[in-house]
Amino acid sequence: MDQQSISNIVSPVVASLPDDMLRDALTEGFHQSKSELDTIESGFRRFADKRWSPRTTCTFMKSWHSTHLKMLPIYGLTCRLHRLAKTTDGETRNHYFMAAARNAETSHEDLNLDGRFELNHAQLYDEMANALCGSDAWHSEQYNLPEAADFKAWIRNNMIEQDLSVGLFTNMFSEIFNHGEYSYALDHFNNIFSQHYGYDDQRSQRLSVYIKCHVTSEVEVDHFHCCIDALNHTNLAQGQTFDSDMGYSISTEYLGRMSSIMGRLVELMDEEDA
Numbered sequence: 001m002d003q004q005s006i007s008n009i010v011s012p013v014v015a016s017l018p019d020d021m022l023r024d025a026l027t028e029g030f031h032q033s034k035s036e037l038d039t040i041e042s043g044f045r046r047f048a049d050k051r052w053s054p055r056t057t058c059t060f061m062k063s064w065h066s067t068h069l070k071m072l073p074i075y076g077l078t079c080r081l082h083r084l085a086k087t088t089d090g091e092t093r094n095h096y097f098m099a100a101a102r103n104a105e106t107s108h109e110d111l112n113l114d115g116r117f118e119l120n121h122a123q124l125y126d127e128m129a130n131a132l133c134g135s136d137a138w139h140s141e142q143y144n145l146p147e148a149a150d151f152k153a154w155i156r157n158n159m160i161e162q163d164l165s166v167g168l169f170t171n172m173f174s175e176i177f178n179h180g181e182y183s184y185a186l187d188h189f190n191n192i193f194s195q196h197y198g199y200d201d202q203r204s205q206r207l208s209v210y211i212k213c214h215v216t217s218e219v220e221v222d223h224f225h226c227c228i229d230a231l232n233h234t235n236l237a238q239g240q241t242f243d244s245d246m247g248y249s250i251s252t253e254y255l256g257r258m259s260s261i262m263g264r265l266v267e268l269m270d271e272e273d274a
């Protein structure tokens with residue numbers, strides 16, 4: 001199946017950024033993580049090869065779920081910004097409030113605030129995973145890879161416990177990566193629904209809504225820019241500039257952790273085929 005790579009999907013968005021330091025940190029992070037991105041892409045390609053056993057399917061869907069739907073960390077990060085705004089005044093107060101507001105905007109679609117869909121994003125993922133797994137058994141922690149559990153804990157720690165700039169950049173990077181990841185995954189999941197499960201076009205389209213809604217109208221790109229604004233307002237409130245070393249470090253660690261998850265999932269699928 002011919003399609004663009006995740007790197008090629010995100011590159012035009014990153015290249016369009018006016019901030020040289022941010023653009024360079026992201027560009028270098030993706031460039032230096034080429035092998036990790038290849039592994040991530042191989043996970044989606046391999047998953048689309050056939051209909052896997054319930055255990056392997058549950059493990060894929062539970063572990064992938066652990067890398068998304070980070071509502072509580074986003075809420076916690078927003079609360080941190082809001083609390084700081086309440087303890088300051090003047091322009092500093094305004095910047096913290098704006099940072100909180102822009103960071104919170106990344107959850108509007110997740111919560112289905114505009115009522116575009118019958119379900120919110122968590123419910124849409126459940127519907128998709130339940131259809132692939134044959135039940136909701138995938139929710140069990142027994143199907144969560146240790147690498148995926150560690151990733152989820154790392155995201156929470158970055159956004160709740162670490163410096164605000166670390167939390168905001170982590171949220172920002174997740175949005176631009178998700179733009180590439182969901183765009184890349186969409187065709188593969190459509191293939192799974194139709195070819196390996198025999199769902200008709202209407203059912204396949206319904207089950208792909210969770211992925212499609214992140215791709216349509218470049219929702220994740222809009223969220224990416226919300227996060228940039230939130231970080232910029234926070235930097236102005238704190239009188240500091242963007243730390244490119246921090247940005248590069250988080251970018252490469254994020255992709256390295258995602259690669260570990262997908263690499264292990266590929267191993268499990270290879271073991272099932274052996």
